[in-house]
Amino acid sequence: MLGLLAFFVLGAGAFAFGYVATDIPDPNEDFDTQTTFVYYADGTTELGRFAEQNRTSISLSEVPDHVEDAVIAAEDRTFRTNRGIDPRGIIRAAFSNVQGNDTQGASTITQQYVKIYYLSTDRTLSRKVKEAFLSLKLQSSQSKEEILQGYLNTIYFGRGAYGIQAAAQAYFEKDAQDLTVREGAALAAILNSPGSFDPSGGKAAKKRLVDRYQYVLDGMVSIGELDADAADKAARRLPEFPEQVTEDLYGGQRGHVLTMVRKALLAEGFSEAEIDGGGLRVTTTFTRTAMNAAEAAVEEQRPPGLRQLHVGVASVDPQSGALRGIYGGQDYLDSQLNWAVEGGQPGSSFKPFALAAGITDGFSLRSTFQGNSPYEFPNGDRVVNEGPGDGNDYGAEIDLITATEQSVNTAYIDLTTSMENGPEKILETAVAMGIPRSSRDLTANTGIALGGFISSPVDMAGAYATLADDGLAKDWFVLSRVRSADGEDLFTHEVRSERVLEADVNSDVSFALQQVVKEGTGRNAQELDRPAAGKTGTATNDDGDVSSSWFVGYTPQLVTAVMYVRGDGNDALNGYMPSYFGAEYPTRTWTATMQRILEGVPVEDFPPPAFVKA
Incomplete structure (x- = not known):
């Protein structure tokens, strides 16, 4: 009994020390500037690059209430009442790390915002712990509205779009303030995994989006922000997505190669946001000689x-x-x-x-x-x-x-x-x-x-x-090496x-x-x-x-x-x-x-x- 009491006392002391010792740093200076470069097998000749950042910050007053509600329903249904962290998620991450598995992701909106805006993309348990302390401190120093505004201006929606305003333009060619209930729910569904839910990805992607879209609408009903009849009406069909204009940098064979590289990065655990805005340096297996020959x-x-x-x-x-x-x-x-x-x-x-x-x-x-x-x-x-x-x-x-x-x-x-x-x-x-x-x-x-x-x-x-x-x-493979913007090795293929x-x-x-x-x-x-x-x-x-x-x-x-x-x-x-x-x-x-x-x-x-x- 005394041992158990001592364990809790020590744990509480360590938590208090960690909380006091953690300061809220300046926002991540690299957030606006990181382009991912993809190279041929020589590691120096550029093959292509992934979306340079597209972001326009807006105030929360420019975001319709139903869009805010959709994002909360999709990502963190207790956002209005929680303290900024998910204790079960932290325990799950610690357990996974002890087992030698990849570090598990954050779940609350506050934690996601902290990860994006204040921390690097490294995947260590220490970063997870720091993320939790920062989330608690941010919760104490900023209002829920300030946190949600910051989150909506930084979260990645795919298509190179960071933030709700850029996403509204990328997917619907309109401003965020003009998004309908259907459009807001669709964007909230997409942000969970843009590579999986972007409707331009074909029938399978659209089917996945429909399921996630229904989940968001159901969530809006469950948190009391949308009545069931309106949700049923919205669920009958997805909103209309204008045809996506593909950039010229994907012309010829390059688009096929870059798509393969993106899928390989996702398979190795890199997120869409890391790929499109994390400043990665990716060395592939492709050679110019072989590509040109084919x-x-x-x-x-x-x-x-x-x-x-x-x-x-x-x-x-x-x-x-x-x-x-x-x-x-x-x-x-x-x-x-x-x-x-x-x-x-x-x-x-x-x-x-x-x-x-x-x-x-x-x-x-x-x-x-x-x-x-x-x-x-x-x-x-x-x-x-x-x-x-x-x-x-x-x-x-x-x-x-x-x-x-x-x-x-x-x-x-x-x-x-x-x-x-x-x-x-x-x-x-x-x-x-x-x-x-x-x-x-x-x-x-x-x-x-x-x-x-x-x-x-x-x-x-x-x-x-x-x-x-x-x-x-x-096994055949396409990724040889992935480094961070400052040269740290994040992945090396082992034959x-x-x-x-x-x-x-x-x-x-x-x-x-x-x-x-x-x-x-x-x-x-x-x-x-x-x-x-x-x-x-x-x-x-x-x-x-x-x-x-x-x-x-x-x-x-x-x-x-x-x-x-x-x-x-x-x-x-x-x-x-x-x-x-x-x-x-x-x-x-x-x-x-x-x-x-x-x-x-x-x-x-x-x-x-x-x-x-x-």
Whole structure:
């Protein structure tokens, strides 16, 4: 009992000392001046920058009451009565820090205001404690109206807008004093996570905004500032958002890259406000050479016209997993869909994962399988090879080298069914090599080797990088280093490799894929004039039309994936583009990209095949 009493006495004493010792500092001098700069991989050449600050301070009298109420309902429903801190949040933050997790965020409006206006962006527990003391002192020295005014003039709403006045202009092209109930509630919803709730982010973002918007309206009712009928009327639809004008600094491929960088920063725990106003110095993995190479190759090889035709390109350094270059679409200002990360069915370019699983399971490159078409299942389903009618025949028994070289569907189905739990083994091999388990429609079915799920050029390049680096898998990434404005390291990427294929198995898979280039469907890649391995792929939609066309290939130094799709990624290519085969436009685009990136890079050969169990 005495021990418990002593604990509380000491705790109270420490709290009192901390409160007295904490002074309210001058406002953060950097608040108005911090622009985040993004650099290429060299760390010095600027790739782009994130929104220079847009902020106009106004008095609380210029903010409609219903806008104040919406923000309070969204962020801190006890704001009018609380003492400025959330004790449970502080305990949660301390517990998380002890466990070694990221520091938890503040919850009250006062705490958020203190964090933005008085403190740096560091994430230490000591800053959290100081934040709590400052919130208590600010609560004693300023009125609730003064705190709310300061908060509404500094909080980040996305689109480079700090404060309610800038946000009203950015989202509705009007002053804050003219915002309607719907518009005020929508802005209050957005400020919680601008990157997630900005309606310009597409259908998914708008759906998230609708849910958050309803939460805000319900909150306004619960705190007694909006009657239920008015809330129901407002909830029927979102306010009208004028079309967003995208800045020229996002033109061409730059917008696609900067969007990827922003998402990566958010994934690492940086807030929207830190990204757009925190003065970060971000070094990415992208190189000018690789970016320019992909764009030039697409311009050179893509068939002219055909406005519905989309090309995605991604190049990955297999030794590190660094994403060196992408081509996401013709111009970010015309379409924000990034086809380097959007999905299409990889088709036969997925077969190397089945080959790796098969050799690991005990088969060899000399093992033979059914090459004639069609392959019929006991239930009457059929798989056919490419070709007229029932498809081309390659022989009743063909080895895996020929099956890979000529992309023989029936042989790969035979391989899959010849393995015990073959579909599951292929799926697990693909996931281990880098294909996300969450990929849409990726299931362990008998046709898995034919690539009937959804993947992206970036993920395919990242997974093929395992083959290019002797069976060592690693995640692809876009952030190398993040520093604060004063040079403090906030994030550094650590490359982690895991052996997922034995070296002998890997060399055999690479040998088969080299034959694709030397003798098979990827012969157009011979123009690279150095040892290369790869695989073509086409896939069909539910109507039986070819909907995607691929070539994914590599040298020991670089992996590049190229995808051609149409419309929403599932429309017919046959009858639209001159040739839909992966051997044509995708392979030529791959070759043109690789030639430019590897110019002047020493030629390296692959390890010889081991012919495991042959």
